[in-house]
Amino acid sequence: MTKSPEIVIEVKDLCKTYFMSGGASQVVLKHLSFKIYSGEFVAIMGHSGSGKSTLMNILGCLDRPTTGGYFLAEEPVAQATDAELADIRGSKIGFVFQNFNLMMKRTIADNVSLPLIYQGVSDHERRERAIEMLKRVGLEGYENRLPTQISGGMQQRVAIARALINNPKIIFADEPTGNLDTRTSDEIMNLFADLNKQGITIVLVTHEEDVADYAKRLIKITDGQVEYDGPRKDYHP
Helix, strand or coil: CCCCCCEEEEEEEEEEEEECHHHCEEEEEEEEEEEEECCCEEEEECCCCCCHHHHHHHHCCCCCCCEEEEEECCEECCCCCHHHHHHHHHHCEEEECCCCCCCCCCCHHHHHHHHHHCCCCCHHHHHHHHHHHHHHCCCCCCCCCCHHHCCHHHHHHHHHHHHHCCCCCEEEEECCCCCCCHHHHHHHHHHHHHHHHCCCEEEEECCCHHHHCCCCEEEEEECCEEEEEEEHHHCCC
8 A cells, every 4th residue: 555645734724913003903824724745845926915925934933823723744833832943943844045044254064054053963063964965065165165255056055055954854945046046046946856856845935937837836825815726837827
């Protein structure tokens, strides 16, 4: 009997409302429900203000839903404490941001190994693992350079190496090519595709159609709701 794929993300009737001073409120996400399986490459798309970035922050354990359920690797995290969310971010997921979020005065190896500091890993092991991850993203020999000494595309590779340092099952990428030219964007997306072939689940937020084309599945968010959820190749805007 064929084993069913593992559910790594499950969202159940998820809602997010922001409450403002004076009693006003803004509903951003409305009753979202979907599952993401181990090994998938999923693009989340939507226009500015659609709620896709809010959804990514919740999936990446940077924010919480107002109501509804969110299960990461079958563990309920919707009501987790700040400390629990930080532990999940440090052990189960990797996050890649549009602006790279690197420390410009620290070496590339230091940047990559940063998540290991909070786990009490020794200096020697942190450096060895950082060098290993840099090899994985094609930056062997760059460990002693500063981020200011390399290109934007290389900086994003450093950010991806940092996301990989804890061997996560899932990588969340929020507009990872937003600050890159077309050729460099293609290089970064091919790297994500290679990582996905190695078994890592990729969840990508983008507003760019050509970037979304790398994903096999598309979740389209419109006005805080799922407009489409299915194969990327079958979506026709």
